[in-house]
Structure formats: C-alpha cells, structure tokens
Amino acid sequence: MQSLTIDTGASTGRQKKVSLTETAYLALRNRVLSGELRPGAEFSELELADQMSMSKTPVREALGRLVAEGLIEAFPRRGYRVTPVTVKDINDLFAIRAMTEGTAAAMAAINLSAGDLDRLEAMAEARYDPQQGESVQSFVKANRDFHLAIAEGANNQRLLALVTSHLDECTRLFYLGAVSRDVNPETSADHRRIVDVLRLRDPDLARAAMVEHSEHTQQGILKALIASDTTALTL
Amino acid sequence: MQSLTIDTGASTGRQKKVSLTETAYLALRNRVLSGELRPGAEFSELELADQMSMSKTPVREALGRLVAEGLIEAFPRRGYRVTPVTVKDINDLFAIRAMTEGTAAAMAAINLSAGDLDRLEAMAEARYDPQQGESVQSFVKANRDFHLAIAEGANNQRLLALVTSHLDECTRLFYLGAVSRDVNPETSADHRRIVDVLRLRDPDLARAAMVEHSEHTQQGILKALIASDTTALTL
DNA sequence: AACGTAATATACTACGAAATATGTCATGTC
C-alpha cells in the first residue's frame, strides 16, 4: 500500500473539504443535541439521505457512530430512533460530568497560567436574555467555551474528549426542557467562584467548586424537565 | 416507516445472528487490543475485506467506529494505520482509568452486597503462569472480570462503558510489552486489599485503593514497555 | 386466530469516480 506520511495541512490555511459522512454525522448530531430531533423520534436512512440529498451510505456510517455513542438506537432491519431519556439517565450522565469536569478542574488548577485565568474570568461574564432564542444560543456557546477552556487546562486529550461529549449531552437536556428558565445569576456566580478557586491553585477546592456547579445544573435541569409538559422524559 | 415497537428478543433464547459490520468491528478491535496489529501498522480496507472474506462496506463501517474511538487513524484517500502509542498517551490513559475506576469503586463500596463481595474475593484469587500464553490469556480475562464486576457495582451504565473501554486499552499495553513480567504477587495483593476496603463500605478508602492499584499497573507497564526493545512506543 | 402476501427498511455487494502517491522522463543548472 501507499506510505502513510503525515501532512495535516495545518500550516497551509487552505480550506478543508470534509467528507459527506462527516457532514452527515455533524448535522445529525447537532439535530439531536439541539432538540430538533427529540427523544423517541423515529426515522429511516432513506428519509435522512433524501433530506440531506446524499446517498444512504454516508448517512448509514454517520448513524453507526451515533449509535455507538448511544445518542441513537438501531433496530435491525426496521429503523432508528433517538434514544429516549430517563431520569436515571440524567443522573448517570451528571455523575459522569461531575467526575470528569471535577478532575479536569483539579488538574487545571495546577496547570493554568495567570493569563489563562484572566481569559477565563472574562468568559465567565457571559449573560443572556431568556426571551431571545439567539441570545440563549450564544450563551450556551459561551458556557461551552468556558468549560472546555478549563478541560483543556488539564492537558489530557482523552479527558478533553470525554468532557466535550458529556457536556454536549448535558446541553441537549438544557435545550429539551429548561430553555425558559433564567439561570443567569446561578451560572455566573458558580463560574466566578470556579475562577476564584482556580487562582488559589488548590486542586481539591477546584474540584469541589466544579462538582458543586455540576450539581446545581443537574438540579435545575431535572426540575425544569419534570415540570415541563413536553414528552422529553420517558419513564 | 414501520413502527419501532421494541422486542429485544432477550426473553426468547434464540440465537442472535450478528451483522458482518459487528463481526468486523469485534475482530478488528480484538486484533488491535491483543497486539496482533501493532501500533503504526498500516493497512487498507480491501486487504481486511479479503482477509475476512466480506465486502469492503462492513469493514469500512467497522473502521469508522474504531477511528472514532481513537484506536485507529484514517488518512483520507490513502489508508489506515493503528494509532501509535506515546508515553504521554499512556499517562493520559491511566489518569482516566484511575478517575473512572476510582469513582466506580467508591460507588460500589456503597452498593455491593455481601454476596457480591464474596464473589469478588473469589475472583481476586486468579493466578497465572507467565510462561504459558494460554494461562496469561485466562488471567487477563479474570482480571477484566474482577474490574468490571466492581464497575457494575457502581450502577451507572455510562460509567461501566467508560471503564470497559479504558480497561481494554490498558490491557492492550500489557500485551504489547509486559507479557514476560510476573505481576502475580502485586496484582493479587492489590485485589485483595480492594475487596477488604470494599467490605468497610467506605467510598474514600475504596477509591484510594483502586487509584493506588491503577498506579501500580501504570508503573509496571511503563517500565516493561520502555525496557522492551519492541517498536511499541513512538516518541 | 392463523396464515399468506405485500410493503418497507436495512444489510450488503458491485461498480465507478475522485484523490493521492509514485515512477518516468524531459529539461535545466552547476
């Protein structure tokens, strides 16, 4: 076979053409995480292929990855559906999140430079208007950036990947039921406290602050989801 | 589309026919984890398809999942190779393992019944003869069962999945370089201590014992890999 | 209620197109 010398093409700023499989994967994942495809929704390969005007194969490969991730369920020879969400699921998910992000914060407390911390502090100032969908979306992105910046500070690629995927799944729950709630005061207070303890360079305190923040988010989302009359939750 | 009423077929004990994609995925993953396909090894879809006497499509779908898991790297329009292993990789991996299995042990300390603990204690007695490949393999399986039994005690499916995948990756490193070493005394001592502290139902002690065991394994594997003259490690 | 038949959707094969690497050869430079 051909030799596999590596050229990431990172140095040249040329535009990277992504495969249809990657396109389908990102689009589908986004539709699930944004709540456009709600838990329990059923669909077929052909249906999605037509929507995205591509053949079934790339759609099929994208679905395979999402099934492996657990976001979608496959029913052999019958079809697919978005994996239903249960209360236990949510608790399990947030237990993982507290673990991964808590560990990341503890490691970041040691690694982050003063400049990094200043940038984090600026990120923690993000606010939003619960009435405006656009504002909600940019707040969600800012929140994501804040958490990922800390996870990057852990200097562990595997941990960063774990944090990213679980954080995105938590955000999905936020979209599913808690959009109407105003979490501004709680979130910004938590984020500020996290930056404060990171400055102390104390791993244990940083972990505790992050775990506490995760638990706050969990409580808020559980309340909002249970209160909402949507079909987001399955028993 | 057809309705997706659920029938897992679990109640009927009928034999489950697995798809070629699943077959290819399991076979490839096993070849990588067992060290048959070593880090850096290059190959093509056609090559693998011929070996397993199937079409390229199921192979391709299996490779997609392994790429997503990080076990294999894809080079668009050129081919694939087994992801090289670096020392930092190993340290990152074991940091994750200590985190996930430590957390699992802490949760298991609360959940496990006396009967569960007795079964665990029996599992901890597994020994092997470093000279016999067959014995090594059954020891590795027993070790896996021991760790997964604890992870199941955490009662969190997501955590169990994380523990499983990372434990398997650690086992791969064991196969890659440490086969010759005799880890019997160290392992059984650690395992016995873990069962002992689990009996105390103290989450913090259980976590500490598990983390310590993970670190012992990490040190042993690092030493063995660096000492071995194999090409398993990339700088 | 049991059975047969049609409809539907996946699972897989086969093939063609596009992209990348490699080898050859002509050309130019020292």
Place this chain on the structure above:
DNA sequence: GACATGACATATTTCGTAGTATATTACGTT
C-alpha cells in the same frame, strides 16, 4: 556529466452511488 526539478502518466486507495437480497412488520383473507 551528474544531479536536481517539474510535468505527466499510472497505480493504488478511499469515497460515494446504485441496485439486490433478506428480514421484519402490517394487513387482509379464510
């Protein structure tokens, strides 16, 4: 004359399309 450089042809490999086979469900008939 030796060597480097670029153009072009060719081989290799993935990427995606299209079509076939098979499994499963739904439904009508007896």
